[in-house]
Amino acid sequence: MAEKDREKWDKKYHDKPELLDSRPPSKFVAKYHQECEGKQALDLACGSGRHTMFLSENGFLVDAIDISSVALEKLATNMKDSVNLIEADLDTFEPKQNHYDMIVMTNFLDRDLIARCYDALKDGGIFIIETYMEDDDNEKKDSNPDFLLKEDELILTFYNGFKRLDYEEFWNEDYEKYRMRKQAIAVQKGRQMQIKYNQ
Ligand SMILES: C[S@@+](CC[C@H](N)C(=O)[O-])C[C@H]1O[C@@H](n2cnc3c(N)ncnc32)[C@H](O)[C@@H]1O
Numbered sequence: 001m002a003e004k005d006r007e008k009w010d011k012k013y014h015d016k017p018e019l020l021d022s023r024p025p026s027k028f029v030a031k032y033h034q035e036c037e038g039k040q041a042l043d044l045a046c047g048s049g050r051h052t053m054f055l056s057e058n059g060f061l062v063d064a065i066d067i068s069s070v071a072l073e074k075l076a077t078n079m080k081d082s083v084n085l086i087e088a089d090l091d092t093f094e095p096k097q098n099h100y101d102m103i104v105m106t107n108f109l110d111r112d113l114i115a116r117c118y119d120a121l122k123d124g125g126i127f128i129i130e131t132y133m134e135d136d137d138n139e140k141k142d143s144n145p146d147f148l149l150k151e152d153e154l155i156l157t158f159y160n161g162f163k164r165l166d167y168e169e170f171w172n173e174d175y176e177k178y179r180m181r182k183q184a185i186a187v188q189k190g191r192q193m194q195i196k197y198n199q
Helices: 002-015 027-035 050-057 069-076 111-120 153-157
Strands: 040-044 061-066 083-087 100-106 121-132 162-171 181-189
Touching: 002 069, 027 050, 027 100, 027 121, 027 162, 027 181, 040 050, 040 111, 050 061, 050 100, 061 069, 069 083, 100 111, 111 121, 153 162, 153 181
Parallel strands: 040 061, 040 100, 061 083, 100 121
Antiparallel strands: 121 181, 162 181
16 A cells, blocks of 8 residues: 555656645644744655745754655755654654644545544644545545545544644645645644642
8 A cells, every 4th residue: 555655656746746846834834833832843744845844944843754755855955954854654654752742734634643643742732634625516526535534524533632723624725736625623732631639
């Protein structure tokens, strides 16, 4: 599976290098990075690195993960020392525990990975997910349904242990080839309650 992903994405980026052109960050990343208490970030499936670059330019130390060596090699050409580029398969990737102030997953969906990231966030850390969802009017009809969010899925994913900061559904950016509906959420991991007992 992962080997197929690597071949697919390396070929895509090789055949269409414009996919690695610089793009603006997602609205929620641009807004909520300012509310992080610390500066450790994880960019999952970083691709062209739009969030890796944005966060590093804003003082974050970023672990940027992707399976495509073509994407990572391009990113390496203009990356700061504060970025750690990691070629890895997110199907099996285990993030550092209790380490990150912000985790970003955009235009990529791996439900098991989302669950594996709960403990990677510090208390008070912010998780931002933004990706495509099911919609009858989506132009790309052959999208794999496993990679499309269901109605309200992100809200239901974070029903417990997280405070919802923001949520939106919208049509994707004009620069994308197909018009597709998206969901975006920003949540903050709840702080553990400090319960003191009288001895
Ligand atoms: C549509 S791009 C999203 C890039 C970026 N997150 C953004 O929003 O611009 C999807 C990325 O997922 C990466 N990817 C796909 N399967 C993967 C896997 N199993 N492990 C790691 N990265 C993977 C691809 O190489 C590609 O760069």
